Amino acid sequence: MKRLKTVADLEKLRAEAVAQRNAKDWLEVCTGSGCLACGAEAVADALDGEIEKRGLGHKVGVRRTGCHGFCEGAPLVVIHPSDTCYTKVQPKHAAPIIDGLGAGEGPVRDLLYLDEGTGERIERLQDIPFYRHQERVLLGDNVRIDSSSILDYIAVGGYGALAKALSEMTPESVLHEVKKANLRGRGGGGFPAGRKWETTRNAPGEPKYVIVNADEGDPGAFMDGSLLQGNPHSVLEGLILGAYAIGAAEGFIYVRQEYPLARKSIEIAIEQAREYGLLGRNILGSGFSFDVVIHRGAGAFVSGESSALMSAIEGRVGEPRPKYVHTSEKGLWGKPSCLNNVETWATVPHIIDKGADWFRGMGTEGSKGTKIFSLVGKVKNTGLVEVSMGIPLRDIIFKIGGGVPDGKSFKAVQTGGPSGGVIPAALLDLPVDFDELTKAGSMMGSGGMIVMDENTCMVDTARYYTSFLAHESCGKCVPCREGIRQMLAILDNIAAGKGREGDLEILEELAEFMQVASLCALGQSAPNPVASTLKYFREEYEEHIRHGRCRAGICTALIAYEIDQEKCQACGACQRNCPVDAIDKSEAGVFTIVHEKCIKCGACLKACPAKFGAVVKVPAGAVLRKSAEEIGLAGTSR
């Protein structure tokens, strides 16, 4: 009989799970999306095969875990209990890894992380700079558990907070603890979770609902998906605690369609929790009953907004509605409904377990605890990082992220996704918390952090987000629909070298108007990418408009590719790789680019061997001038 009827049952099960876990060495293979894409499954299979071949099954096990975070080192394997961290592991490494276990031949040196600064190999996970500067409250367990095993979660202390709440605390005291912790929502707005819970709890109307927002629509962010995939029970436990505090009997988990792995993982978790009596009727004999339903999203950014998300759960088009009444009072089917982000819910068990004071010990005055960021773009160590609130941006990007690769210089970092903005190098010492980021013209958002270098164009960045938003605006209110479209038209012109004086002023006016007049936060925050790039990088816009120049070499209309004849070794790689046959070879064997045919895909630049470096990007104007010279119009400007 699996069903746990009392807290004592749970503790007994925990003791067994811990004993089982301690009986073996474990090879913890990261099977997060990044590692899977790099072949982690084959690595895990090879390790399994090697263990079986040597008959070591009773001493060593393979555990397929969620995302460890250090995606740059994918595929990753961590040894438990020694915490040896192997990077870029391939199936052929299975045998040496197993040779190196315990009192064997010691760790496989070549697979250990190489610190480029000191030239030393680092063995233990927690000593690698990427991990050393983090505070991995939520993500830490991702390394240690197989998400399809509730026993793994229980072994690391899982459902202990729930047991504590149900046996020792009233719903009021759970609510009080979360309020006291001053936990702010991790999904974007940073609204205090405790206050939202209280509103729903006190709002008239039954039944009440609790909902997990796992829509994660921000492109370039994968924290919520990784948490849900790697540690689904932590989200579930948080949700059950919330339901207990609020007085809800039913919950929903809204999962982004593009995350099949996360969905599978939470499906299995729910099933297991039901089997063990941690969901369903009379949980742990407390008399409290609660159950959960999964709802898949269908791919629409705006559906992550609270009122839109709720109408999608009701089976209707996921459009926002005006919020003169909050969803926390009148949400799903008009009933009080409390929506929180994945990370918000997953933080709750830690607060209940270790107490509000512990939580308040981390972070800044206004932002307590830790926050997970997805650190991506032009940064050496791409991955998921969890840090104490208030850590300077510089530490995240340089100490943890290892700075900008290829000797390029840092230009800006974008936070907050399509609703956020860019932060320039001058503000690198900014402490990262909700209020400081907002003050700088960006926002915390859900935690996307995209690093940009000198080769990133700020006009293009603004245009990228604006075109994303033009696609995602639901079209219900005019300021958002038309405003974004006009902004995009102007940005398209500027990027095409057709910008006019006065364009920037129109952009600013539009931005101001949309911020006040749009129906939901999508429209209200849509101008942020434009406004913040204008604020910090106005001169780049002006260069595009006045001189038709894109200094980053990104806006295709303003650049051209050329072959530097001095450097060209006539190997023909460019010609072979050109998808549109735009490279000519003369009888004398000289390769040239036919600009009329060129689609500027960059295939030639990529194909040209780095040691030659003969294909170069040049301003489009240079090509125009050159062809003018060729037909005898030297001196005429364009």
Added chain:
Amino acid sequence: MNSRRMTVIGPEASPPLDVLIIDDDAASAEACRRILEEDGYRVAVAGDGEQGLRMAEADNPSVVLLDPEIAGVAGFEALGRLAEAASATVPVVMTGKGTVDSAVESMRLGAHDYLAKPVNPERLLESVRRGVELGRLRRRAHAPRMKQDLLLQALALLEEAYSLGMGKRTLLEELAGLETEAKRHAQSLGRTWDKGRAIAEIREDLLQADAIMRSYGFRKNALIQTLLDVQEKFHWLPRHILEWISGRLDVPLREIYGIVHFYEAFSLEPRGRHSFQVCTGTACHVRGSSELLSRVSAALGLQPGQTDSRLTYTLETVHCLGCCALAPVIQIDSDYYRDPDRSRLDKIIKTMQREEAQA
């Protein structure tokens, strides 16, 4: 009429055989089979006359394609016996010895058409199409008892319709409507028009849609989840299924289309068997996904969102694949590639083409 043939009406019957090829030249038989199967016919091959006659009797194919020069039971004899059997089967002769005599002899013995080898695919398809149609007419005439059985079934249906207060006209209109949908559907997939098959297919589709709706208890508020499952199963949302769902769940079609247009996940066009998904998430964008996209687009000859006419490839962009460390990344079917160059892409596409040709 034996009882085996009766089972043709029932829903569980294995589908009837369209064409039986009797030819001892395996290569030629295989070539014909491929051409016909590509057009959706169900085909069997017999290597000699005796086996052929046995199969013809057992499976009652609509058309028999026969080479009279085969070994074993002499081909012309087989042809004669086939024609004499007074079954609905339509014999068609194909031969490498295209003499006037053999043609005359074939026709005299009851061949419906005469094809010269090597067979021209278009001639073959045309001849088989006409043969199948004729076979169906003949079969109907040959099957008086089958007709009575059908009528009984129809009466039962009518009885039920009347008892539910539905008039005969409404019933017929609904059926005609579904048939029109079946025809449109077959056309949209570029298939040759075969009424019986189109109806069978559409019926199968609707049964699957029902199974999906049933798994959600036919709840209206599970509409989006239902549509997602249909999308997953069929890789697109065919119109006849949307109309069916609209009727079943009593949701206006316009509302369904509203939802379908709103969400990225849905497609109103058939998608290719292979998918190329270029990630355009922010991490990929700053690391050059637009250059990758134009490279892939040029390699496939497709714009994002397009599928080629043979439904082999679909090129799409996605907002984020969640493996930003590989940026810029493309997912091709279930594999991920970090910024593949032109030759890599060409290799992948070539492999797919080879597999398609073999299949």
